Every structure is written in structure tokens, then in C-alpha cells.
Amino acid sequence: MVDLKQRVSVLGLGYIGLPLSAALANAGYKVIAVDNDSKKIEDLKRGVVYLYEPGLRETLASQKDNIEFITDDKYAIGNSDIIFVAVGTPLKDNLDPDYSQLNSCLKSIGENLRKGQLIFLKSTLFLGTTEFYALPMLEMLSGLKGGEDFYLAFCPERTSEGQVMHEIHVLPKIVAGINKESSDRAVKVMKKLGGQITTVSTPRIAEMCKLLDNLYRATSIAFANEVAEVCEKAGLNAEEVISTVNKGYLRTKIYKHGLGADGPCLTKDPEIYRYSAALYNAKTPLTDGSIEQNKKSTANLISLIKDFSLQNYGTPLNIAVMGPAFKGMPETDDTRYSTAEKIIAGLKLNNVKINSLRAFDPRAETFLGEPVKKSITEAIENANVIMFLTNHPKLMNIDFEHIKDKISNPSLIIDAWGNLNVEKIPEGMKYHRIGHGQPIPKEKDPAVLSYKIMDWRADSEYDSNFKI
Ligand SMILES: NC(=O)c1ccc[n+]([C@@H]2O[C@H](COP(=O)([O-])OP(=O)(O)OC[C@H]3O[C@@H](n4cnc5c(N)ncnc54)[C@H](O)[C@@H]3O)[C@@H](O)[C@H]2O)c1
CATH class of the missing domain: 3.40.50.720 (NAD(P)-binding Rossmann-like Domain)
Structure with a gap:
């Protein structure tokens, strides 16, 4: 008792x-x-x-x-x-x-x-x-x-x-x-x-178990994101690929792709694991790679925004962040180490000029010390970079037709979770859905080109000493 x-x-x-x-x-x-x-x-x-x-x-x-x-x-x-x-x-x-x-x-x-x-x-x-x-x-x-x-x-x-x-x-x-x-x-x-x-x-077993809880998720996110990047480059829809692999096949459960492993725990715990391993002189190539991949997923968005700014002659950016919290489901008001926070820090580090920054979140009340706006409409007014960064249910199924007239043109729209229902993007606006590759015309498809030049030797002629 x-x-x-x-x-x-x-x-x-x-x-x-x-x-x-x-x-x-x-x-x-x-x-x-x-x-x-x-x-x-x-x-x-x-x-x-x-x-x-x-x-x-x-x-x-x-x-x-x-x-x-x-x-x-x-x-x-x-x-x-x-x-x-x-x-x-x-x-x-x-x-x-x-x-x-x-x-x-x-x-x-x-x-x-x-x-x-x-x-x-x-x-x-x-x-x-x-x-x-x-x-x-x-x-x-x-x-x-x-x-x-x-x-x-x-x-x-x-x-x-x-x-x-x-x-x-x-x-x-x-x-x-x-x-x-x-x-x-x-x-x-x-x-x-x-x-x-x-x-x-021993307590060390428990310490290791805790680190693995979060390392497992961070690594799984990195894997899904790498798959999404390959799909994007190969002109495939990562959503179709991942959902098909998972469908009815219980041995595989690939995470939903999108952003890096964000939030306080998924950002820091892989580093604490890596620090622990180094104490014992153990190497962590998989963790190193997943940390790098997760950083790259955020860096890709930072470059996209920087390129947009440069293409528009360095136009100062009016940024609207939908979902500054580090996650949308289950909802939280915690913005520490969120994707939004990392992107804004990255833009500043890259000297990208930000004219205004407005955010809306159904749960978080402040972002970077400023109160968030009361609605999506208020946050996107005249914005030229609009980012949807969490899958909070109130940020999903947004009809693009309802918001397109409120944002600037030219503009860049980043849709991380498939938040928007989009039928047609007006001329001048750039829409980026992570993991959705644009179909590649056959004559430009690198695979087609490489098949043409491939040396089709008979199996027997392959060098049996071939090493990787
Ligand atoms: N947040 C999560 O979802 C989560 C989940 C699992 C584990 N953890 C772990 O739990 C721990 C706490 O995380 P958190 O998110 O609650 O942190 P937090 O930053 O939200 O809270 C820490 C609190 O401790 C207070 N504090 C700092 N020094 C103090 C002191 N000397 N005496 C009294 N109070 C002091 C701070 O003012 C703050 O309120 C971390 O190690 C974290 O990794 C967090």
C-alpha cells in the first residue's frame, strides 16, 4: 500500500x-x-x-x-x-x-x-x-x-x-x-x-528506452521524407506510393511524409542519443543520416522561399504561417522548435528580408512573442508567402478558391500536409505540395535517357568480382 x-x-x-x-x-x-x-x-x-x-x-x-x-x-x-x-x-x-x-x-x-x-x-x-x-x-x-x-x-x-x-x-x-x-x-x-x-x-536501460521512443519516430519521419524527396524528383506522388505500400500490408507502416522531425523532443532527443553513443565511442550512421534528412526537409522549404524572393528581385516577404505550433494532432500550443520557428530562423540566417510575419493557429496564442491572428483570412491578407505547416483539423480541407483572392500575386504557397483543396493555380502563383512530383515528359525523363545509353550486356558477361 x-x-x-x-x-x-x-x-x-x-x-x-x-x-x-x-x-x-x-x-x-x-x-x-x-x-x-x-x-x-x-x-x-x-x-x-x-x-x-x-x-x-x-x-x-x-x-x-x-x-x-x-x-x-x-x-x-x-x-x-x-x-x-x-x-x-x-x-x-x-x-x-x-x-x-x-x-x-x-x-x-x-x-x-x-x-x-x-x-x-x-x-x-x-x-x-x-x-x-x-x-x-x-x-x-x-x-x-x-x-x-x-x-x-x-x-x-x-x-x-x-x-x-x-x-x-x-x-x-x-x-x-x-x-x-x-x-x-x-x-x-x-x-x-x-x-x-x-x-x-538499471537506470541506463530506462534512459536508453526513453531516447529510443523519440529516435524511432524521428528516424521514421526522416525515412518517409527521403522517400518523398525521391518521389518528388522522379515525378511521382509520394502520397500514392506510401499509402499503397501501407495498404493492407501489416509488415510495413511508413509514416506520412512532410516536414522534418520538429518540436522540442524529436529535435533534441536524437541529439541526446547521439551524445550518449559518442560517450561510449559507438557510431550512429543511421541516426546521423536521419538528423541530416530532417534538417534537409526544413532547409528545402527555406531555399524554396529564398528562391521565390530572388526571382521577384528580392521583394520583401509578407509571410503568413498557418500552424506555428510544432504539431496539429493532437493539438498543442507549443511552438518550441516548430517547423515554422525553424523556417523563420533559417530565412533570417540567409538574409532573406521579411517585411511582415503573421500567423494563425487554432491552439497556439503566440508565435515568436507576437499574438497570432484570429483567423486564416486575417493572417493571409496580402501575403506573398503562405505556409500551411501542421495537420490541425481546422487547417485541413481549405478550399483554395476561397483564399486565392486575398493573397498577393505573385506568391508562393507551401502545402505541407495536403491542407488545401486545389483545382487550378492562377498564373503567377507557385504552389508547392511536398512529395508531389510534377509529371516528367518522356523525352526528358532521365530513366528513359539512361536506358538508351545503357550497355545491355549478357548476364554472363558481368564482372563477377564486382564490388560495392
Ligand atoms: N514536452 C513533452 O512533450 C515531453 C514529453 C516527454 C518528456 N519530456 C521531457 O520532460 C522534461 C521537461 O520537459 P517540458 O517540455 O515539460 O519542459 P518545459 O520547458 O516546458 O518546463 C520546464 C519547467 O521547469 C522550470 N524550471 C527550470 N529550472 C528550474 C528549477 N531549477 N527549479 C524549478 N523549476 C525550474 C521552468 O521554468 C519550466 O517551467 C524534458 O527533459 C523533456 O525532454 C517532455
Whole structure:
């Protein structure tokens, strides 16, 4: 039995820590929820929830007597039996993991640690962090012995923004303590949230499992995008190709092609995996290639926009972004590392002059610090670069006839997800649907040309020593 009188603190109230605090309170714990951003704490105290997550607002409201919001981590640590660390682990400019948020939490926990406390690391970590980084730091600062005086476990967060409050109770959970006692204690707490629990032998296994969750998706996206690029160049419709391969053939499930692996997790976790592998001198050619492919998918769009600007004598661009959030389904208001953010950064880096930037998103309220427009119509007014970048249902099935008169001509329209129903593009407008190659006339088809010049030798004449 778990003792629900135990008090829990959660350090870091972002997209993971805030829903986790709400779920723990809902499970019966008294929660001290801590963030070092005083604006966030003031908001939460006033009942203002600064991030979108279905069900979160309601749970926080119903649990308001069971959650205390504070900035004082020392108080929280001193008054808790269980401490969750859910701060960000972003990348530095050189793409190494940035542990500054984690370091500050570990320092605070180490300096205030008491016997019997259980610490959960929830943030995504590079291999070895729990045992060889966090544990020695906590032991050194506290003078206590991990696994005996205090307990430490890594339990990665696997939920997806937009459905955290549901997934937190149903997704399979991975738990790894630094010793059996730590694992056993961690499992008892995790059971309160629900979902199947797998205890793995070491925290490094759990750290690797978490990285693979996101690496698998990032690599699958890169694969679909490479296929889409080949199809586009070969004059094929990638959608027709991919949907046919997947249809009724359960062994293959190629992802939908489109944009790079965007959003905070798919951008950074392959890099954290690569960093982990390098620590052990292991090579990662497949991951290296997929990171490159995902960057290329974004770079292709940046070049398209740059070319459009140059073809129009450097005309300053009036850009309209439909879908600045990093994904459309499940919907989120999170624009960190979104395709839109990456494209705008890339254009600035390439000295492409942007005259105006307007965005519309059904969920995100701001983009690059500016409020988004209230409607598609408001955002596209007189724009000469119009980008549809997520598959949010409210951005799909848009009738091009209804918007074409509102945008400038000449203009460039980027349709990443097949958002638009297009019958005819007016002269002067350029429409780009990722993965849709234009039919190549037979006389220009490189395959036809190469067949003509191919040396049709008999099989027997092939060099049997041919090497690749
Ligand atoms: N966002 C996701 O969908 C997701 C999914 C799975 C795993 N994760 C992982 O979970 C972790 C948290 O991600 P996130 O998206 O919630 O991050 P986030 O940036 O949204 O939230 C981090 C919060 O921690 C606060 N913070 C920073 N330093 C602090 C400190 N010393 N004390 C108290 N608060 C502090 C920040 O103010 C911020 O509110 C990351 O490691 C991430 O990789 C995220």
C-alpha cells in the first residue's frame, strides 16, 4: 500500500511537470508544485493555466486544496517525502545536452536531502546520468548514501503533448531504481497513476528506452521524407506510393511524409542519443543520416522561399504561417522548435528580408512573442508567402478558391500536409505540395535517357568480382 499521506514535490511546472502535479494530486497525494519562474507561480495561484492540455485546467481546479504552488524549492524539498524532477533538458548551441536546469535542482535536492526521501528523475537524460551523474552529486552534497539513506529512480516521461492527462494513466511506464529498494518504492508510487509498469535492471536501460521512443519516430519521419524527396524528383506522388505500400500490408507502416522531425523532443532527443553513443565511442550512421534528412526537409522549404524572393528581385516577404505550433494532432500550443520557428530562423540566417510575419493557429496564442491572428483570412491578407505547416483539423480541407483572392500575386504557397483543396493555380502563383512530383515528359525523363545509353550486356558477361 502506498502511503498517500506522503507529501510529494514536483520541480519544474512545464508541459510535463504541471500535468504530473495535477495527476499526483488527483491520485490522492498532497503536492507541492515548484517552478523558479515566479510569473508562472503567480498565474497558477490565480487559477490561470499557462499551457494547453485537455483536462488539465479542470483537474487543477478540482485539486486546488491539494496542490500548493511555490517558487521555494528548499521549502518543497524539506517538506516532501517524494521529489519529482521534471525540468527541461534542452540542447546547448553546440548541440550537447544543457543540464543547467537539472544541475540547479540536483544541487538544491542534495543540499536539503533528508533520510528516507525518494527522488524520481522524469526529465529525458543522456545515458548514465542517473547512476553516474545525479547519484554522486546527491551523495556528495548530502553526505548520505543512495539506495540506503535515500532512494533514487529514473522513470522517463513518455506522454505526448495534447493528451498527457489521458496518457499519464494508461501508457506503459518504465521504472529503474539505482537498487532494488529504490525500484520497489518507485513502483509503488507509479502504480497510483495507472498503466502497465516494467521495472528494468538499471537506470541506463530506462534512459536508453526513453531516447529510443523519440529516435524511432524521428528516424521514421526522416525515412518517409527521403522517400518523398525521391518521389518528388522522379515525378511521382509520394502520397500514392506510401499509402499503397501501407495498404493492407501489416509488415510495413511508413509514416506520412512532410516536414522534418520538429518540436522540442524529436529535435533534441536524437541529439541526446547521439551524445550518449559518442560517450561510449559507438557510431550512429543511421541516426546521423536521419538528423541530416530532417534538417534537409526544413532547409528545402527555406531555399524554396529564398528562391521565390530572388526571382521577384528580392521583394520583401509578407509571410503568413498557418500552424506555428510544432504539431496539429493532437493539438498543442507549443511552438518550441516548430517547423515554422525553424523556417523563420533559417530565412533570417540567409538574409532573406521579411517585411511582415503573421500567423494563425487554432491552439497556439503566440508565435515568436507576437499574438497570432484570429483567423486564416486575417493572417493571409496580402501575403506573398503562405505556409500551411501542421495537420490541425481546422487547417485541413481549405478550399483554395476561397483564399486565392486575398493573397498577393505573385506568391508562393507551401502545402505541407495536403491542407488545401486545389483545382487550378492562377498564373503567377507557385504552389508547392511536398512529395508531389510534377509529371516528367518522356523525352526528358532521365530513366528513359539512361536506358538508351545503357550497355545491355549478357548476364554472363558481368564482372563477377564486382564490388560495392
Ligand atoms: N514536452 C513533452 O512533450 C515531453 C514529453 C516527454 C518528456 N519530456 C521531457 O520532460 C522534461 C521537461 O520537459 P517540458 O517540455 O515539460 O519542459 P518545459 O520547458 O516546458 O518546463 C520546464 C519547467 O521547469 C522550470 N524550471 C527550470 N529550472 C528550474 C528549477 N531549477 N527549479 C524549478 N523549476 C525550474 C521552468 O521554468 C519550466 O517551467 C524534458 O527533459 C523533456 O525532454 C517532455
